[in-house]
Amino acid sequence: MGTDTGHVALAARGLGKRYRRGWALRNCTFELPLGRVSALVGPNGAGKSTLMALSTGLLRPSEGAVEVLGSTPGTGGTDSKPAFLAQDKPLYRRFTVDEMLHAGRALNPRWDHAYAHRLVQDAGVNPAARISTLSGGQRTRVALALALGRRPQLLMLDEPLADLDPLAREEVMQAVMAEVAETGMTVLLSSHVLADMEGVCDHLILLAGGRVHLVGDIEDLLANHRLLIGPRRAEGHGLPARAVIEARATGRQETLLVRDGGWTATTGWEQLEPTLEELAMAYLRSASPSRSSRSPEVAVA
Numbered sequence: 001m002g003t004d005t006g007h008v009a010l011a012a013r014g015l016g017k018r019y020r021r022g023w024a025l026r027n028c029t030f031e032l033p034l035g036r037v038s039a040l041v042g043p044n045g046a047g048k049s050t051l052m053a054l055s056t057g058l059l060r061p062s063e064g065a066v067e068v069l070g071s072t073p074g075t076g077g078t079d080s081k082p083a084f085l086a087q088d089k090p091l092y093r094r095f096t097v098d099e100m101l102h103a104g105r106a107l108n109p110r111w112d113h114a115y116a117h118r119l120v121q122d123a124g125v126n127p128a129a130r131i132s133t134l135s136g137g138q139r140t141r142v143a144l145a146l147a148l149g150r151r152p153q154l155l156m157l158d159e160p161l162a163d164l165d166p167l168a169r170e171e172v173m174q175a176v177m178a179e180v181a182e183t184g185m186t187v188l189l190s191s192h193v194l195a196d197m198e199g200v201c202d203h204l205i206l207l208a209g210g211r212v213h214l215v216g217d218i219e220d221l222l223a224n225h226r227l228l229i230g231p232r233r234a235e236g237h238g239l240p241a242r243a244v245i246e247a248r249a250t251g252r253q254e255t256l257l258v259r260d261g262g263w264t265a266t267t268g269w270e271q272l273e274p275t276l277e278e279l280a281m282a283y284l285r286s287a288s289p290s291r292s293s294r295s296p297e298v299a300v301a
């Protein structure tokens, strides 16, 4: 790879994108190391698709820069381009599956035809079927075979599970993970459903309101936070404000999410390592303008 940061699949530096109505993404700085399966999570309008489009060269940054596999996206500087599966899974509806795979072969110099065929067959999709006759789940599997047939080093999937039933969601994730196990490719997977990503992803990028609020390896992120649970105190919790991501009171009990060892000198609190869901939800709630004016920006690991 022609990059001076050879272990990095994707690096954003002060990345921003402004549309006419305002900023869709701002001050976005993070690295996605090679070999990670990363969940790009955030609510509707967080900027996930914008970040994906900037990373694939479909959009140009308004400020800052993004580098993917050592090159600026869209400059044709690398022959190991990332594969991108867009939210609307563009496929030619009148083509058969077989014709779609042949189009994949014609368009991609690094195409592995036998492999793409195997993926379609493993999905139980008839190669002679027209795209227009396939279910949503089958279309996703064909689109995935087209993306993976290029044997990419980095696969980016924008909401790949959005229109699928639970069984199809599980099958698509299993197909992606089988490929990860076989090739060690890096994956960036966007979703607003964190539950779909748990147990599959080992890296998290949490976006809200066009900003990165949390980024890092999930194991490190969990180890760097604690939930403190204790009786609600009239005098307040007394912890430094910068360490407390969120404080929630229910009845007489208070629950704090605390970061970076901010819990070490505390007494009288039960301490728990948060689940990924608890961690992400606390950051999302604290980032929501209706909940708090404070917007923590943290990069861990």
Ligand SMILES: Nc1ncnc2c1ncn2[C@@H]1O[C@H](COP(=O)(O)OP(=O)(O)OP(=O)(O)O)[C@@H](O)[C@H]1O
Pocket: 019, 020, 021, 023, 024, 042, 043, 044, 045, 046, 047, 048, 049, 050, 051, 192
């Ligand atoms: N082409 C565009 N022109 C103007 N504004 C846009 C355009 N695309 C996105 N936006 C705005 O940029 C912000 C981020 O949108 P984006 O689609 O990146 O979010 P998202 O996290 O992918 O959302 P979703 O989960 O709903 O797909 C939103 O406020 C959206 O309205």
